[in-house]
Amino acid sequence: MKKVIMGNHALSWGAQLGRAQVIAAYPITPQTQVVELLSEMCASGALDAKFIKVESEHSAMAACIAASLAGARTFTATSAQGLTLMHELLHWASGGRMPVVMGNINRAMAPGWSIWADQNDSLSQRDTGWIQFYCSSNQEVLDMVIQAFKVSEALLIPSMVVLDAFAISHTYEVVDIPDQDKVDSYLPPFNPPVRLTPSDPHAFGGLTSPEHYFELRYKLQKDMEKVPALVEETGREYEKLFGRYLGQVENYRCDDADLIFVSSGTAGYTARVAVDELREAGIKAGNLRIKLFRPFPFEKVRQILIKAKKVAVVDRNISYGHGGIFYQEVKSALYGYDHNLPVFGFITGLGGRDVTPGTFKEIAQHALAKEKAEEDIIWVGVKR
Amino acid sequence: MVEIRFHGRGGQGTVVASKVLADALAKEGNYVQAYPEFGVERRGAPVFAFIRIDDKPIYDKSRIYEPDHVVVVDPTLVEAIDVTEGLKDGGVIIINSDKKPEEFKIYKIFRVATVNATGIAVKHKLGTLVAPIVNTAIVGGVVKILNLTKLESLLAAIKEGVPLKPEANMAAAKEAYEKAEKVL
Numbered sequence: 001m002k003k004v005i006m007g008n009h010a011l012s013w014g015a016q017l018g019r020a021q022v023i024a025a026y027p028i029t030p031q032t033q034v035v036e037l038l039s040e041m042c043a044s045g046a047l048d049a050k051f052i053k054v055e056s057e058h059s060a061m062a063a064c065i066a067a068s069l070a071g072a073r074t075f076t077a078t079s080a081q082g083l084t085l086m087h088e089l090l091h092w093a094s095g096g097r098m099p100v101v102m103g104n105i106n107r108a109m110a111p112g113w114s115i116w117a118d119q120n121d122s123l124s125q126r127d128t129g130w131i132q133f134y135c136s137s138n139q140e141v142l143d144m145v146i147q148a149f150k151v152s153e154a155l156l157i158p159s160m161v162v163l164d165a166f167a168i169s170h171t172y173e174v175v176d177i178p179d180q181d182k183v184d185s186y187l188p189p190f191n192p193p194v195r196l197t198p199s200d201p202h203a204f205g206g207l208t209s210p211e212h213y214f215e216l217r218y219k220l221q222k223d224m225e226k227v228p229a230l231v232e233e234t235g236r237e238y239e240k241l242f243g244r245y246l247g248q249v250e251n252y253r254c255d256d257a258d259l260i261f262v263s264s265g266t267a268g269y270t271a272r273v274a275v276d277e278l279r280e281a282g283i284k285a286g287n288l289r290i291k292l293f294r295p296f297p298f299e300k301v302r303q304i305l306i307k308a309k310k311v312a313v314v315d316r317n318i319s320y321g322h323g324g325i326f327y328q329e330v331k332s333a334l335y336g337y338d339h340n341l342p343v344f345g346f347i348t349g350l351g352g353r354d355v356t357p358g359t360f361k362e363i364a365q366h367a368l369a370k371e372k373a374e375e376d377i378i379w380v381g382v383k384r
Numbered sequence: 385m386v387e388i389r390f391h392g393r394g395g396q397g398t399v400v401a402s403k404v405l406a407d408a409l410a411k412e413g414n415y416v417q418a419y420p421e422f423g424v425e426r427r428g429a430p431v432f433a434f435i436r437i438d439d440k441p442i443y444d445k446s447r448i449y450e451p452d453h454v455v456v457v458d459p460t461l462v463e464a465i466d467v468t469e470g471l472k473d474g475g476v477i478i479i480n481s482d483k484k485p486e487e488f489k490i491y492k493i494f495r496v497a498t499v500n501a502t503g504i505a506v507k508h509k510l511g512t513l514v515a516p517i518v519n520t521a522i523v524g525g526v527v528k529i530l531n532l533t534k535l536e537s538l539l540a541a542i543k544e545g546v547p548l549k550p551e552a553n554m555a556a557a558k559e560a561y562e563k564a565e566k567v568l
Contacts, residue, residue, distance in 0.1 A: 004416065166419065269443040270446050
């Protein structure tokens with residue numbers, strides 16, 4: 001069934017089709033419609049789930065963790081200040097191996113008070129042990145939520161499905177809403193090996209001595225390492241059923257490209273328009289869109305970039321004192337493999353400043369004019 | 385690709401207008417992208433909504449700066465702001481007004497069309513006399529003037545997507561479609 005829906009509702013539909021059983025969430029702009037529709041779905045019976053109203057995002061994640069521990073498929077959504085308020089519990093969810101799935105609308109962190117898109121909220125949760133998927137369209141948001149349940153529950157690692165404020169959250173697009181039966185065949189009910197239940201009592205999250213803690217972390221990392229292969233597999237299975245492949249990255253015209261952009265989120269789609277226009281002007285450009293950020297798809301990224309003459313990483317985020325966060329990842333993916341490939345790091349679009357095809361063309365112009373990067377951060381579109 | 389910008393005031397249903405139009409276009413197999421102004425809306429303040437239409441998937445996620453056409457939902461905006469900002473040469477300005485297109489002589493390089501959406505909305509008792517809800521009427525005019533969809537697709541979209549008074553809204557859209565003053 002094709003329907004024109006806003007990106008926020010694509011998250012709600014994903015949770016409904018995924019048959020989430022417990023939803024605990026706190027509203028925040030620009031996420032509010034996700035929760036509004038989910039609460040309506042729960043009230044009408046369209047979604048057979050317990051909707052838990054909470055007084056903060058910290059409590060929302062706490063409720064999700066407890067529900068997940070009891071064996072329920074759980075979903076929540078938040079943004080910016082809400083996500084960072086959850087920070088402590090993000091570690092708790094991954095460390096306790098509760099496969100919660102959460103939508104996060106990328107919104108710039110305050111102050112200055114902002115409701116517009118950039119990626120610093122989710123990327124500052126990079127080291128919490130969550131899988132992170134970045135989406136570029138409403139369709140991808142819906143599909144990604146369904147796949148995230150499958151990946152998360154197979155490995156008992158929580159997932160964040162990330163989308164840009166407004167450019168996805170409040171934008172209406174045509175979305176193909178899959179049949180429930182087909183989704184059910186793709187995503188079986190959540191059945192964790194151990195759960196919190198009075199009939200078979202266990203203690204969870206207790207004091208863990210130096211004798212055991214280290215191994216818990218080792219195991220979390222070992223399972224994280226399984227994500228890329230699993231994302232390939234579940235992506236192909238999804239493609240067979242629904243005709244759309246999700247995967248770790250999108251390779252757009254990279255195979256013969258001299259200059260490859262590395263981008264993500266909605267900028268990762270806008271980049272395609274610039275690639276086409278550059279090619280018409282005789283410049284062999286390509287775009288590598290990162291969909292899976294944690295774990296970082298090192299192998300895929302390396303395979304695709306190694307053939308380029310130049311790489312331009314476009315970051316809508318900043319790690320203060322270092323530079324663009326995807327830039328760091330891309331450089332570490334290439335380190336030891338090709339020391340001569342020039343990799344340029346561009347920062348643009350912070351706090352919702354628009355990223356247009358023109359932004360990418362300006363980036364291309366810079367990268368094509370220089371032999372190699374002369375500075376760690378190349379600022380695009382900043383007033384100074 | 386066709387890009388249209390809607391000008392209205394907060395509370396008039398400008399965003400709903402673009403959503404209803406998107407629904408109608410999607411029914412005919414088009415790819416659409418409709419979005420409100422990125423930010424916070426205030427009742428009575430000038431607001432925008434945007435729509436991109438194409439026969440292939442739309443990858444450009446940046447904002448629309450140079451629309452092909454503009455729709456002025458609130459006629460008082462014609463004097464309050466520059467509704468032609470970025471409008472492409474030869475673009476159509478569709479104004480909610482009971483005047484004839486000829487009376488808007490200020491727009492020399494653009495084409496003007498009018499639709500009396502306010503009058504039609506009042507007639508069909510949509511909203512109140514002071515604050516009529518004009519969105520379905522204006523979209524009826526837009527669809528006709530720009531030849532975007534069949535009337536039936538628009539009526540079906542309104543039936544499915546407008547929760548309050550769907551019949552009256554459909555009647556308003558139909559009347560606007562039939563009465564829209566064509567482009568100069």
